[in-house]
Structures are given as C-alpha cells and as structure tokens.
Amino acid sequence: MEIVEGEIVEGVGERLLAALRGSSRLVILTHNNPDPDAFASACGLAAVINFLDPECRVQIAYGGIVGRSENRTMMRYLPCKVVPFSRVRGRDKVVYALVDTQPRAGNNVLPSDKTPAIVIDHHPQKASTRALLRRTPFVDIRTGYGSCTTIVTEYLQCLGVSITTALATVLVYGITSETQHLGREASLRDRQIYNDLVPLVNMRRLSQIEFSRRPREHFVHIREAIDNAFVYRQVIGSRLGPIENPDVVAEVADFLLLHERMSWSIVTAYYDDKLIISLRAGNPRAHAGKVVRELLEKLGGTAGGHNQVAGGQLDCQGRSRAEMAELDQGLIIDFLRQVTGVENVKTIKPLVSSELKDPWAEGDE
Numbered sequence: 182m183e184i185v186e187g188e189i190v191e192g193v194g195e196r197l198l199a200a201l202r203g204s205s206r207l208v209i210l211t212h213n214n215p216d217p218d219a220f221a222s223a224c225g226l227a228a229v230i231n232f233l234d235p236e237c238r239v240q241i242a243y244g245g246i247v248g249r250s251e252n253r254t255m256m257r258y259l260p261c262k263v264v265p266f267s268r269v270r271g272r273d274k275v276v277y278a279l280v281d282t283q284p285r286a287g288n289n290v291l292p293s294d295k296t297p298a299i300v301i302d303h304h305p306q307k308a309s310t311r312a313l314l315r316r317t318p319f320v321d322i323r324t325g326y327g328s329c330t331t332i333v334t335e336y337l338q339c340l341g342v343s344i345t346t347a348l349a350t351v352l353v354y355g356i357t358s359e360t361q362h363l364g365r366e367a368s369l370r371d372r373q374i375y376n377d378l379v380p381l382v383n384m385r386r387l388s389q390i391e392f393s394r395r396p397r398e399h400f401v402h403i404r405e406a407i408d409n410a411f412v413y414r415q416v417i418g419s420r421l422g423p424i425e426n427p428d429v430v431a432e433v434a435d436f437l438l439l440h441e442r443m444s445w446s447i448v449t450a451y452y453d454d455k456l457i458i459s460l461r462a463g464n465p466r467a468h469a470g471k472v473v474r475e476l477l478e479k480l481g482g483t484a485g486g487h488n489q490v491a492g493g494q495l496d497c498q499g500r501s502r503a504e505m506a507e508l509d510q511g512l513i514i515d516f517l518r519q520v521t522g523v524e525n526v527k528t529i530k531p532l533v534s535s536e537l538k539d540p541w542a543e544g545d546e
C-alpha cells in the first residue's frame with residue numbers, strides 16, 4: 182500500500198504488520214556507507230517493529246563501511262546493534278525493510294532476487310525502482326521531507342511508542358545532520374518532529390557525536406582535498422582519485438561549499454571499482470539530483486538526490502588508470518558546462534595550491 186504525501190499515518194501499525202506477514206525475522210537495510218539519517222531511521226523502525234511484534238527478531242544491516250568520525254561515534258551510541266550485511270546469516274529466510282533508500286537505487290545491498298516487505302524513504306522514485314515498489318507491500322516515500330528519520334518518528338508518535346533518551350538523541354542527530362540543523366531541505370514536519378524530540382535528548386551525547394574527535398588520517402584527507410580543490414566561476418570542486426574511505430566524498434563536498442563565493446560543489450573519487458560523485462548546491466531550488474542523474478545515467482551509472490544534496494556512482498571495473506583519469510576529468514567538465522552554461526570550459530583554477538595535480542598520476546596513492 183502506498184501512502185500519499187502528507188497523508189496522516191493512521192493505521193500504520195496494521196499496515197506494517199500486514200507487510201511482515203508473520204515473519205519471525207526482519208532485516209532493516211540502510212543505504213551503503215550509511216549516514217546518520219539512515220542509522221536513525223533504522224533504529225526508529227526497529228523500535229516500531231519491536232513494539233508491534235515483540236516476537237519478531239529485528240536486525241539492522243548496511244553495505245559498505247562507516248568511515249566518517251561523527252557516524253562512527255554515533256554508531257557506538259545507537260540503541261540497537263548494527264552490523265555489516267556480510268554478517269547477516271540466513272539471508273534467504275528473512276524479510277527486508279529498506280530505509281533512506283529504495284530497491285535498485287544502486288546504493289544498497291538488497292539481494293537482487295528479493296522484493297522488500299517495507300520501503301521508507303524521502304528520495305524521489307526512479308523509473309528503475311517502480312516495478313519492484315508496486316510489489317512491495319508497504320511503501321512510504323515522501324520527497325517533501327528533509328529526512329527519512331522524520332517519517333519514522335511520526336510512526337513512533339502515532340503508535341504511542343515510548344522514545345528513550347538514547348533513541349531521541351540519534352533521531353535528532355539524524356534530522357540535524359541531514360538538514361544542517363533544519364537549514365537545508367527541511368520541511369515544516371521535520372521542524373515539528375525535531376521540536377517534539379529535543380526535550381528528550383541527551384545534549385551532551387549529541388554534542389559528542391557532532392563534534393567527535395578524529396584520527397590523524399582525517400587531516401591528511403582534508404589536506405589532500407584542499408590541495409586538489411579547483412574553482413570555476415561559481416563552482417568549487419575536488420578530485421580525490423583513489424580513496425579508502427568513501428564517506429570523505431560527501432564530507433568534502435559539504436566542506437567546500439562553505440566557500441563564501443561558491444554556489445555549487447562537486448567531489449569525485451574512486452572506491453571499490455566505482456567512481457563516486459557528490460554534489461552540493463547552495464540554492465534550495467537547484468535540482469542537484471536531476472543534474473547528477475543527467476551526468477551519470479547516460480554513462481550507465483546510478484544517481485539521485487534532492488535539490489541541494491545529491492550523489493551517484495559509476496561502475497568502472499576493468500578500466501585503466503588513464504581511462505579513469507579521462508572519465509573523471511570529462512565528468513567535471515560536463516558538470517561545469519551544465520551549471521555555468523559555458524560551452525568551452527577552460528582555465529579551471531586551483532583554489533589554494535600553485536598548480537592542480539593529477540589524482541590519477543601513477544604511484545601517487
């Protein structure tokens with residue numbers, strides 16, 4: 182059953198239970214390299230399911246890794262255990278829920294032969310996911326919401342599930358981190374739910390998560406990102422080349438957009454045989470999701486996102502370093518053309534370094 186945007190979540194308990202069809206095990210999958218919104222949504226949904234059916238064993242799992250310091254700290258404080266999907270046993274005997282992602286979106290590890298029981302998300306639907314969603318018993322996608330956490334918190338409230346301090350703290354971090362403290366892509370509902378949750382939060386813990394301490398490598402990554410940073414008109418970007426921590430891409434994209442004169446940031450990197458891209462826009466009506474889809478889908482990649490935050494990936498298995506360098510550079514030029522309207526893009530300048538180096542140069546990892 183599909184819930185129409187803005188509809189009150191009445192009857193959500195019955196509908197979720199019906200979707201589970203009496204199954205004794207539910208695996209809640211987040212998107213790969215989960216962010217705070219994904220973790221918080223998963224924990225909220227786990228609390229909902231535990232409340233509705235205490236007999237059902239709920240596990241939260243993710244693909245990829247958790248690299249960002251804030252997210253690693255958050256993970257330590259989650260009210261539920263979260264494991265890499267590789268650690269989930271009996272994958273054929275469980276039912277699946279997806280949060281903050283959708284089947285076939287290209288950013289989750291839902292086995293390709295599975296139809297999920299539950300999909301809860303705030304990203305726009307893609308043509309490739311539509312057929313599977315029609316067969317999914319419970320679908321709640323609300324693109325007008327700034328965070329997926331807000332949707333799940335509505336379920337908790339609607340069902341009268343008691344929200345512990347630990348849960349409230351991660352829910353609030355899910356919302357604030359996703360919306361930059363309600364300043365980016367947040368709706369009235371995000372704000373109302375945030376206001377309801379704040380009195381329950383352990384503020385000291387919230388602060389510990391947001392201002393988490395970082396390892397030395399973090400500073401190395403930041404230095405490299407700045408060394409490689411370029412500007413062209415109102416666009417700032419950085420090509421990171423091969424990396425070991427995919428979370429760096431989104432983090433650097435956010436960081437570069439702090440530049441006072443820039444309205445777009447783009448960051449590319451290579452991880453796990455994929456070229457990954459993160460886009461950020463300062464304008465709330467920038468259609469970053471559409472821009473990144475146009476950029477990647479013609480090359481066979483997957484992409485998505487909202488107005489100000491978007492990303493995508495392109496499978497690059499078997500390509501040589503030289504081919505990768507060309508592809509990476511080509512994507513940046515294509516993007517610059519699209520958002521600046523300049524047909525013949527040249528004189529891309531370094532942000533601070535004396536000259537831009539090639540992140541794909543041999544022996545430079």
Ligand SMILES: [Mn+2]
Pocket residue numbers: 218219281303327328329359
């Ligand atoms: Mn989200």
